[in-house]
Amino acid sequence: MRRRDFVRTGATAAAGAGLLSHAGALHGILRPSTLGRGVDEDLRALAMTALDAARSAGADYADVRINTNRNQRVSTRERQITGLGDNQTSGFGLRVLVEGTWGFAASGVVTSPEVVRVARMAVAQARANRAAQRRPVELAPTPVFRDVTWRSPIRVDPFEIPIEEKVDLLFRANEAALGVAGVRFVNSSMFFLQEDKFFANTDGTVTDQTIFRTYPSLGATAVSSDGSDFQSRTSRDVAPMGLGYEHVIDSDLVGNATRWAEEAVQKLSATSVEPGRYDLVLLPSHLWLTIHESIAHPTELDRIRGFEANYAGTSFINSLEDYLGKFRYGPDFMQIQGERQTPGALSTVGWDDEGVQPQEYFIVKDGILNDLQTTREQAPWLADWYRSQGREVRSHGNSYAQSWSDVQFQRMPNVNLLPYADRDVSVDELVDGIDRGILIDGDGSFSIDQQRFNSQYGGQVFWEIRNGRIAGMLKDVAYQIRTPEFWNAMDLCGGESTYFLGGAFGDAKGQPAQSNAITHGCPATRHRDITIINTGRSA
Amino acid sequence: MSNDSFYSREEAQAICQRVLSFSTADHARVNLSSAMDGNTRFAVNQMSTSGDINNATLTVSSAFGQQVASATTNRFDDESLRRVVETSERLARLVPEDPEYLGELGPTTYPNSNSFFQSTAELEPEERARSIANVTEQAEENDLISTGFLVHRAGADAVATSNGLFAYTTDSRVNFTTTVRTQDGTGSGWAGTSVNDWRELDTGALGSVAVEKAMRSREPREVEPGRWTVILEPTAVGNMVNLMMNSLSARAADEGRSFFSQPGGGNRLGQQFLDERVTIHSDPEDSRIFSTPFNGEGLPNQREVWVENGTLRNLVYDRFWADRQDRDTTGFPSGWYMSGGDATMEEMIRSTQRGLLVTRFWYIRGVDPRTILFTGLSRDGTFLIENGQISHPVKNMRWNETPIFMLNNIEMMGRPVRISSGESSGLTSAVVVPPLKVRDFSFTSISDAI
Numbered sequence: 007m008r009r010r011d012f013v014r015t016g017a018t019a020a021a022g023a024g025l026l027s028h029a030g031a032l033h034g035i036l037r038p039s040t041l042g043r044g045v046d047e048d049l050r051a052l053a054m055t056a057l058d059a060a061r062s063a064g065a066d067y068a069d070v071r072i073n074t075n076r077n078q079r080v081s082t083r084e085r086q087i088t089g090l091g092d093n094q095t096s097g098f099g100l101r102v103l104v105e106g107t108w109g110f111a112a113s114g115v116v117t118s119p120e121v122v123r124v125a126r127m128a129v130a131q132a133r134a135n136r137a138a139q140r141r142p143v144e145l146a147p148t149p150v151f152r153d154v155t156w157r158s159p160i161r162v163d164p165f166e167i168p169i170e171e172k173v174d175l176l177f178r179a180n181e182a183a184l185g186v187a188g189v190r191f192v193n194s195s196m197f198f199l200q201e202d203k204f205f206a207n208t209d210g211t212v213t214d215q216t217i218f219r220t221y222p223s224l225g226a227t228a229v230s231s232d233g234s235d236f237q238s239r240t241s242r243d244v245a246p247m248g249l250g251y252e253h254v255i256d257s258d259l260v261g262n263a264t265r266w267a268e269e270a271v272q273k274l275s276a277t278s279v280e281p282g283r284y285d286l287v288l289l290p291s292h293l294w295l296t297i298h299e300s301i302a303h304p305t306e307l308d309r310i311r312g313f314e315a316n317y318a319g320t321s322f323i324n325s326l327e328d329y330l331g332k333f334r335y336g337p338d339f340m341q342i343q344g345e346r347q348t349p350g351a352l353s354t355v356g357w358d359d360e361g362v363q364p365q366e367y368f369i370v371k372d373g374i375l376n377d378l379q380t381t382r383e384q385a386p387w388l389a390d391w392y393r394s395q396g397r398e399v400r401s402h403g404n405s406y407a408q409s410w411s412d413v414q415f416q417r418m419p420n421v422n423l424l425p426y427a428d429r430d431v432s433v434d435e436l437v438d439g440i441d442r443g444i445l446i447d448g449d450g451s452f453s454i455d456q457q458r459f460n461s462q463y464g465g466q467v468f469w470e471i472r473n474g475r476i477a478g479m480l481k482d483v484a485y486q487i488r489t490p491e492f493w494n495a496m497d498l499c500g501g502e503s504t505y506f507l508g509g510a511f512g513d514a515k516g517q518p519a520q521s522n523a524i525t526h527g528c529p530a531t532r533h534r535d536i537t538i539i540n541t542g543r544s545a
Numbered sequence: 546m547s548n549d550s551f552y553s554r555e556e557a558q559a560i561c562q563r564v565l566s567f568s569t570a571d572h573a574r575v576n577l578s579s580a581m582d583g584n585t586r587f588a589v590n591q592m593s594t595s596g597d598i599n600n601a602t603l604t605v606s607s608a609f610g611q612q613v614a615s616a617t618t619n620r621f622d623d624e625s626l627r628r629v630v631e632t633s634e635r636l637a638r639l640v641p642e643d644p645e646y647l648g649e650l651g652p653t654t655y656p657n658s659n660s661f662f663q664s665t666a667e668l669e670p671e672e673r674a675r676s677i678a679n680v681t682e683q684a685e686e687n688d689l690i691s692t693g694f695l696v697h698r699a700g701a702d703a704v705a706t707s708n709g710l711f712a713y714t715t716d717s718r719v720n721f722t723t724t725v726r727t728q729d730g731t732g733s734g735w736a737g738t739s740v741n742d743w744r745e746l747d748t749g750a751l752g753s754v755a756v757e758k759a760m761r762s763r764e765p766r767e768v769e770p771g772r773w774t775v776i777l778e779p780t781a782v783g784n785m786v787n788l789m790m791n792s793l794s795a796r797a798a799d800e801g802r803s804f805f806s807q808p809g810g811g812n813r814l815g816q817q818f819l820d821e822r823v824t825i826h827s828d829p830e831d832s833r834i835f836s837t838p839f840n841g842e843g844l845p846n847q848r849e850v851w852v853e854n855g856t857l858r859n860l861v862y863d864r865f866w867a868d869r870q871d872r873d874t875t876g877f878p879s880g881w882y883m884s885g886g887d888a889t890m891e892e893m894i895r896s897t898q899r900g901l902l903v904t905r906f907w908y909i910r911g912v913d914p915r916t917i918l919f920t921g922l923s924r925d926g927t928f929l930i931e932n933g934q935i936s937h938p939v940k941n942m943r944w945n946e947t948p949i950f951m952l953n954n955i956e957m958m959g960r961p962v963r964i965s966s967g968e969s970s971g972l973t974s975a976v977v978v979p980p981l982k983v984r985d986f987s988f989t990s991i992s993d994a995i
Contacts, residue, residue: 090640092632093617097600107592114600114619131595134670135585138592138677169639177641191802229801233809236802236915313588315692315733316724317969319907322993324730411598453910453920453943457994460943462920464912484912484920486943486990517586517694518596519969539989541912541945 045153045214046204053206055118056100059125061208065102065132067145068125069207069360072098072116073410078165081195082176084184088193090169097410100125104132106142110413146385146400148362150210156356158218159349160250164198167251172196175259176224182263183226188271190236191227192263196220196254197246197511203359211361219352219523220253221246221511226267230274237273237481239266242448242466243291245509246523247350269467269479276479279468281540285443286485286533287436290500292465293423294508294526295449300489301335301342302421302526304458305369306515307378307387318515319456322489323375330391333375336493341424342370344379344402351420351525352509357403359414364403369421381405381416408520415516422527423499430501436532439498443471444483444538449508451484451541462486464541482542492533500529550581550666551700552601554713560603560621561705567630570607570637572649573707576841577603580700581666585673588692590681595670607633608649611642645865649706650843656828658714660835662742665717666699680723680752689759691752693723694970697743704843712839719743722970724925725755726995727763732938733995734758735904735925737780737965739975741835758904758926765938765995768929770988774900774956776893776930776980782883783964783978784906784921789948790825790878792917793851795860799870804917804949805860813857819952821855822886827878833963836880836974846876885979886958893957893982895933900982902928902935906944909968917947922992941995942988950985957982 053070060068074096081089098121099112109132111124176194183192199219206212225240244257288296303309304321312320323329335342346353346364357363360382368376378388382401385392389399406417437445448466455461468480509525552560561575579601586593606615607630614636618629673695684691699717704710722737736754740746777785798805798812805813828848829838839845842864850858859875867874894902904926912918923941930936959980966976 086645087613087640087643088645090614090636091604091616092614092636093604094629095600095602095617095619097619108594110594110596112596112598112600127597131597131670134674135592135595138587138674138681140591169636173639173641191800227802233801233806311589312690312692312726313593315588315690315726316586316694316722316735319994320726320730411596411600413594413596415594451910451912451920453908453922455922455941455943455992455994456907456924457992459994460922460990460992462943462945462990482913484945488993514969517970518582518584518696519971537990539945541918543913543916543918543947543950 045155045212049204050206050212052116052118052121053204056121056125057206057208059122060100060102060129063126063129065104065129067103067208068100069205070098070100071359071407071410072204074202075199075409076165077197077199079195079197080169080172080176082173082180083193084180084191085177087173095409099407099410099413100128101413102128102132103143104129105136107132107136107139108143109135112411143383144386145382148382148401151213151357151361151363152210153212154356156215158216158248160218162251164218164220164251165200175254179224179259179263182260183224183267186264186267186271188228188274189226189267190229192224194224194259196222205357205359205361207361213357213361215356217355218248218250219246220249220251222254222257222259224259224263224266226270228270228274235274237270239270239273239466241266245507245525246352246511247507248352248354249350272479273481276481278542279480279483279538279540281538283535284538285440286536287433287440287443287445287471288531288533289433289445289447290504290506290528290530291448291508292446293528293531295452296463297421297423297526297528298524299452299454299461300458300492302418304489305378306416306418307380307384308416310378311387314515317517322457322459326388326391329375331374331376334373334494335370335375336373336496338373339426339499340370340373340493340496341368343422343424344369344419346403346419348420348507348527351507351527352523353418353420353525358405359407360405362401362403362405364419367402379404379416379418384416406522408522412518412520417515417522418524420525420527423529425502425505425529426499430503431498433500433504433530436498436500436530437471437476438474439532440471441473444480445469445471445476459488460486482540484539484541486537486539492536495533495535496531497534499531504529550599551579552577557701557703557713558711561703561711564603564605564626564630565705565707567627568607568707570609570634572608574606574649575603575705577601577703578700580698582698583668583670583673584694584696585670585677586694587677587681590685590691592674592677597670603629605629605633607637608646609637611644611646612637612640613643613646614640647864647868649708650710651708652710653845655712655838655845656830656847658829658835658838660717660741661699661715662717664743665697665719665741668697668743676748679749683752683756684725687756687760688728689756690726690728691723693721695721696972698972702837704839704841706843710843712843714838716837717741718972719746720965720970720972721746721748721751722965723752723755725759727759730995732759732763733925734762737970738963739965739973762926762938765940767991768939770942770990772985772987774897774982774984775986776890776897776900776902776982778904779962779978779980780905780964781903782981783966783976784909785948785951786883786978787966787976788909788917788919790881793861793878795862795870796866798860804915805857812860814860815856817856818949819852819855820955822884822955822958823852823855823952824850824884825852825881826850827876827881831882833977834880834882834975840876844874849875849878851878880974880976882977883961883979885961888957888959890959890980893959893980894930894935896957897930897933897982900930901939902930912945917949918945919947920945941992943990943992944986944988946987951983954984955981956984
């Protein structure tokens with residue numbers, strides 16, 4: 007790419023500075039967060055220019071995403087502010103298929119001449135790539151959606167809330183934590199995102215969506231009086247959500263800060279765990295991450311087919327024929343659902359990043375592997391399986407790109423473990439059935455191998471279970487599992503009243519690595535006879 | 546320096562001055578980054594996706610007294626530049642005072658980091674595709690499956706302040722990694738490195754290493770977890786030592802929440818804490834470990850010796866903590882060099898009665914910051930050594946270990962080489978490390994992952 011070219015083609019260059027020209031730029035100002043708007047007509051015109059240019063240059067298929075992202079982060083420690091930033095980026099990414107080979111190019115200059123230039127560049131790149139292509143890409147058919155809009159179901163626009171109010175809330179939460187004897191440090195923050203995402207493709211689909219994300223968090227650190235130990239507790243029972251400022255209010259950092267701080271202090275004097283085998287009760291604030299690593303990632307079809315082998319890895323599901331419809335992931339009551347429609351979940355959206363309306367589907371049905379995560383390129387890879395089941399060959403709508411500057415690829419939907427169906431099993435009932443065990447609250451350290459067999463998880467707080475009762479706090483706990491054994495060792499899970507949406511930002515996949523925001527809904531679970539190690543060592 | 550794909554010094558200075566001319570704050574700082582990024586991925590012996598991305602971002606930090614806030618944009622018309630200044634100023638007027646804000650820096654001098662190479666700036670998709678074919682063709686010839694990633698960037702970073710500071714640097718980087726697997730899924734090999742100058746990268750040679758490792762690692766057998774003597778290839782050593790380099794915060798140490806805290810108060814500066822053969826330094830002017838000559842505040846990243854003959858010589862001091870503790874500020878060791886020895890890999894293997902040879906580590910995550918204890922797994926080429934020879938491939942294993950223990954248990958050191966140090970094979974600063982032979986490395990369970 008030659009920046010001077012678009013300074014030349016982009017009309018007036020700013021006087022003397024050689025600035026990038028945005029003369030005639032159509033995007034970059036976020037829309038007001040009101041409901042009921044239609045598709046942005048200016049963006050539609052620009053998108054059509056891009057698609058026409060791609061077709062004229064020889065593309066058989068093209069899609070374009072024009073995005074504006076705004077985020078705001080407020081962070082504090084103890085009684086002071088440590089950062090306040092408001093960041094905005096806008097641009098477009100254009101993907102083309104030329105004789106079955108992909109090309110992708112992107113630019114932060116959203117003008118008519120630039121979309122034409124970048125479209126030609128993407129086509130030229132696809133032609134250069136063709137020499138290294140052996141099997142042409144084929145896209146599964148999908149319904150066309152013309153001029154449709156979608157918006158995250160927020161009640162309060164977080165960007166409309168005054169900064170003073172946000173800072174005041176964080177300071178009050180910090181003060182509550184610092185009021186607990188033994189707590190020396192507190193960090194807290196709020197993060198907000200608004201993403202305006204316009205999509206159009208040469209099939210005729212045009213979608214215009216506005217996505218919000220909100221994440222309040224707090225961490226307290228206690229230091230022992232002799233300086234020999236320090237322990238932290240973070241607010242992992244508050245997840246990031248695809249909601250507005252109402253999520254900050256509902257999370258009640260101020261009300262919860264004392265409990266988090268007290269648990270940090272309590273960890274200093276907790277008993278260091280005796281390694282061995284224990285029964286586990288995993289609260290959903292912890293379990294969502296284990297589901298993410300050991301179920302959501304290994305059922306990504308691109309991983310299974312080796313496309314992510316150089317970074318994220320492949321999968322223990324190494325043969326579609328041997329696993330689909332046959333592999334017992336867990337007990338009969340285990341249902342794993344993929345969907346993108348739960349209000350407030352982070353993957354929830356109207357249409358994915360290639361214009362597909364997401365489907366709800368069962369990755370694991372009655373304990374057996376039933377389906378995999380797909381995009382339009384990947385769905386045909388499962389054609390034999392789908393036909394044998396009398397199912398349609400179509401994408402589940404699991405395509406996503408982290409920004410305009412990244413190419414879209416397969417990313418997980420909300421992957422949920424459904425609650426026990428027959429009755430509303432409580433956490434007390436799960437604990438009641440255990441002689442020697444550990445209850446884990448909140449996610450902590452995590453690590454998993456590149457085929458998703460062997461993994462290790464810590465947590466925020468560990469409670470010893472003796473004879474069906476909580477006995478006291480433990481520390482230095484991590485459990486190590488092998489995925490198939492772990493899920494088949496689940497003998498009961500909680501009911502609807504224990505169900506919780508956990509999640510995180512920053513799930514990495516792809517090269518260049520792209521960050522995804524993930525939600526996993528789940529109840530509490532019980533697992534028998536799991537290996538616990540002690541992670542405490544003295545230096 | 547003038548280039549077509551990012552802002553020249555003169556262009557950057559003009560933009561920064563324009564932004565500062567809109568400022569009404571007591572202090573203001575502009576950070577400007579512009580670059581052309583390119584990448585090509587390949588999988589199953591063919592190209593999968595690629596991208597060419599042109600972008601520039603500008604961040605304005607504004608301060609009224611001790612009230613500070615920042616705003617970022619990637620639009621450079623006057624209206625957008627005015628708006629980003631106004632946003633940062635509006636927010637700054639609303640936030641409480643930051644007692645640690647020290648104002649903006651004035652003009653200063655910087656080390657020279659000559660890490661920009663035209664060869665990298667001119668790399669095009671066709672050449673990327675050709676360089677990948679050097680790997681995929683070898684894999685096909687051997688009935689293997691190759692996957693990999695080539696990424697490059699050429700760009701410029703600038704910092705300007707209302708106190709007259711202007712810093713500008715150009716940089717180019719390339720990272721290449723490949724994973725080659727056997728058709729039956731029982732073997733996997735990896736190779737990769739990073740360079741600043743595209744002409745120094747030989748994808749074919751790296752492909753040969755990955756191909757050979759894939760074939761040799763077929764059908765691994767289990768060995769028991771426990772304390773093992775390990776021969777760590779440089780990438781594995783870099784994976785571990787990076788964890789320690791990221792834990793050098795002086796403030797965390799002085800506040801009692803770091804391995805480098807001294808029980809009872811203070812930190813461990815001046816104490817020997819590693820094997821006396823370990824010396825680690827960073828230096829933007831050292832052509833082996835190019836890194837950025839200044840940080841985001843415009844503070845110079847000078848040569849620093851962090852560990853000398855096993856003794857902690859410095860910790861990372863930012864402006865506030867340096868001021869408070871009456872120390873000099875330091876840069877951050879994003880690029881670093883660890884001294885080595887003369888041992889060859891062959892000598893290390895020959896000297897080993899029973900041990901493991903490890904290619905690299907994966908999914909390394911923190912477990913306990915008190916000891917810099919992390920967990921992770923071996924990956925893409927792990928072999929048993931018996932009686933001075935590689936006897937057969939072994940299954941990967943999970944470890945729970947700390948770089949501190951590892952660097953106290955060194956038996957032999959080899960010649961340092963540059964590695965691809967990031968888990969996602971991104972464009973990190975240069976890291977140069979030796980291979981090591983280390984005793985008592987703690988593996989805790991077996992993984993079936995290939």
